Amino acid sequence: MRSELLIRPAVRHDAEAISRVIVRALRETNAQDYPPEIIASVATNFSPERVSELMGAREVLVAVLTDEVVGTASLQGAVIRTVFIAPDHQARGIGTALMQELERRARQGGIAHLMVPSSITAERFYAKLGFSAIRDEYHGAERTIIMQKVLGEAAP
Numbered sequence: 001m002r003s004e005l006l007i008r009p010a011v012r013h014d015a016e017a018i019s020r021v022i023v024r025a026l027r028e029t030n031a032q033d034y035p036p037e038i039i040a041s042v043a044t045n046f047s048p049e050r051v052s053e054l055m056g057a058r059e060v061l062v063a064v065l066t067d068e069v070v071g072t073a074s075l076q077g078a079v080i081r082t083v084f085i086a087p088d089h090q091a092r093g094i095g096t097a098l099m100q101e102l103e104r105r106a107r108q109g110g111i112a113h114l115m116v117p118s119s120i121t122a123e124r125f126y127a128k129l130g131f132s133a134i135r136d137e138y139h140g141a142e143r144t145i146i147m148q149k150v151l152g153e154a155a156p
Contacts, residue, residue: 005094007101010060010072015052017069018062021086022046028087033120038142046082054082061101063094073098075105080116099129107151118145 010018023043031039054060054074058081063071071085071094080102085095106114118126123133123145131147138144 004065005097006064007061007097008064010055010062012052012055014060014062014069015055016048018051018060018072019046019048021069021072022051022082022084024087025084025090029090030119030121034142038140042142058082059105061098063098065089065094070094071098073102075102078106078111078114080114083116083122095125096129103149103151112151114149114151116147116149118147120145123147 023046026039026043026046030042034042051060058074058076060072060074060082062069063073063085070089071083073083073095074081080099083095083098085098103114114131116126116131117137118131118133120143126147127133129149131149133145134148135146136143137146
């Protein structure tokens, strides 16, 4: 599978596919850890229009398999955001490939520490990649785990 996987910068026409991936992951995967009202609230932040707006403020990547967007992740300064993989493609190394590319880009940009606001659902995934929980934040009843990773030497 990895040989077919393409990680590339997102373009505007990817917004609808990115929105679908995020909303499906929220409803099918994150719903195990959050009540329906939180999932519904978070999902409203990822309409195709909102995703398109986010592309102007972040470096957004997509993971593509056979011309289908199956994952997304973004980098905003030293903060990783919006890492989602379509439920039927999870646990196949796609999220790790996206994270590795974001870390590579961060190092190239001289970033030595990365932060990620993690859902309860993704905390173990980020921990396996070397991120450590530093604090919890609450947005109403929604718990977010703020995690950090020291990248070490930034690229010259």
